[in-house]
Amino acid sequence: MTKSATQEATAKRKTYSAPALEKGLDILELLAGEADGLNISEITQRLNRSVGELFRMLVVLQQRGYVSLENGSDRYRLTLKIFGLAHRFPPVKRLTSISAPILQRLSYDIEQSCHLVIYYEGRGHVVVQQDSPSARVFSVRLGAEAPLLNTCSGHLLLSFADQNTRKQMLTRIPSQHHTDDEFDLEKVLAKVQSQGFESIQSAQAQGIQDVGYPVFDYRDQVIAALVVPFFEYFDGSRHTSIKEAHRYIKQAAMDISTSLGYEPG
Known part of the structure; x- marks a missing residue:
C-alpha cells in the first residue's frame, strides 16, 4: 500500500462513527464519576443531548444491568456489572x-x-x-x-x-x-x-x-x-x-x- 493510500485508510478509520454506541458509552462514562447518580434531565444537560436521544439508551442500559434506578428515585447509577x-x-x-x-x-x-x-x-x-x-x-x-x-x-x-x-x-x-x-x-x-x-x-x-x-x-x-x-x-x-x-x-x-x-x- 502506498503512503497516500495508507493515510487515506487511516483517515477513514478516524471518521468511522457509531452514534448509538457513542451515546451509550457517553452515559456510562458520565455516570462512572457520579457516585450519587444523575436524573435524566441532568444527564441530558451534561451530555448536551435531548431526552429523546438518550431515553432509549438509558432503558436498554437498565435492561442489560449496566445502570439502575434506586427505589423511589429518578436517579440513574452505574451498577457493578462493568466491574464484574x-x-x-x-x-x-x-x-x-x-x-x-x-x-x-x-x-x-x-x-x-x-x-x-x-x-x-x-x-x-x-x-x-x-x-x-x-x-x-x-x-x-x-x-x-x-x-x-x-x-x-x-x-x-x-x-x-x-x-x-x-x-x-x-x-x-x-x-x-x-x-x-x-x-x-x-x-x-x-x-x-x-x-x-x-x-x-x-x-x-x-x-x-x-x-x-x-x-x-x-x-x-x-x-x-x-x-x-x-x-x-x-x-x-x-x-x-x-x-x-x-x-x-x-x-x-x-x-x-x-x-x-x-x-x-
Missing part, C-alpha cells in the same frame, strides 16, 4: 487465582476467615474470601463493599496509594460513606504507612479486630488489602494469638505480592 466484566480481565483474574490458595492456607494457619479487598469507584470491594475451617465462623461476604474512611482495608488502600491517586480516590467516596466522626485522616494514614499494616476495631461488628496488610503488584503499587476480621473465643480455644496472626497475615500478603511480580526493596 473487568473481574474476568486477566490482571484481576490473576490476582484472584494467585491469592485463593494462599488465603486458604492462611485461614487454616490462624483459624480465622480472611478476605482480599480492591479499590473501585470510591469504595473497596471484596474479590476473594476464605472462611475459617473452625465450626464458628465470622466472615465478610464475597462482593461486599468496604467504605474507605473507616475500615481496615480502606485505610490500607489509601495509605499506600501515591499522592495523586489518593486524592482521586477521596473525591470519589460516596456521600453516604462520610461520617460525622471527626478524625485526622492524614494522621491515620501516615501511621498505617509507617507501621506497614492496619489494626482497628471493626466499624461494622462488635468484638472484631480487623488486621490487614497491603498487597503490591509488579509496579510496586498497592493493588489490594488482605484483611482478617480477628475474634477470640471466651473459652480460649483459639490457639493462635493476634500477635502471632500478624506474622502469618504479613507473610501471606507478601506471598501474594511476590507472585504478582513485586520485588521488596
Whole structure:
C-alpha cells in the first residue's frame, strides 16, 4: 500500500462513527464519576443531548444491568456489572487465582476467615474470601463493599496509594460513606504507612479486630488489602494469638505480592 493510500485508510478509520454506541458509552462514562447518580434531565444537560436521544439508551442500559434506578428515585447509577466484566480481565483474574490458595492456607494457619479487598469507584470491594475451617465462623461476604474512611482495608488502600491517586480516590467516596466522626485522616494514614499494616476495631461488628496488610503488584503499587476480621473465643480455644496472626497475615500478603511480580526493596 502506498503512503497516500495508507493515510487515506487511516483517515477513514478516524471518521468511522457509531452514534448509538457513542451515546451509550457517553452515559456510562458520565455516570462512572457520579457516585450519587444523575436524573435524566441532568444527564441530558451534561451530555448536551435531548431526552429523546438518550431515553432509549438509558432503558436498554437498565435492561442489560449496566445502570439502575434506586427505589423511589429518578436517579440513574452505574451498577457493578462493568466491574464484574473487568473481574474476568486477566490482571484481576490473576490476582484472584494467585491469592485463593494462599488465603486458604492462611485461614487454616490462624483459624480465622480472611478476605482480599480492591479499590473501585470510591469504595473497596471484596474479590476473594476464605472462611475459617473452625465450626464458628465470622466472615465478610464475597462482593461486599468496604467504605474507605473507616475500615481496615480502606485505610490500607489509601495509605499506600501515591499522592495523586489518593486524592482521586477521596473525591470519589460516596456521600453516604462520610461520617460525622471527626478524625485526622492524614494522621491515620501516615501511621498505617509507617507501621506497614492496619489494626482497628471493626466499624461494622462488635468484638472484631480487623488486621490487614497491603498487597503490591509488579509496579510496586498497592493493588489490594488482605484483611482478617480477628475474634477470640471466651473459652480460649483459639490457639493462635493476634500477635502471632500478624506474622502469618504479613507473610501471606507478601506471598501474594511476590507472585504478582513485586520485588521488596
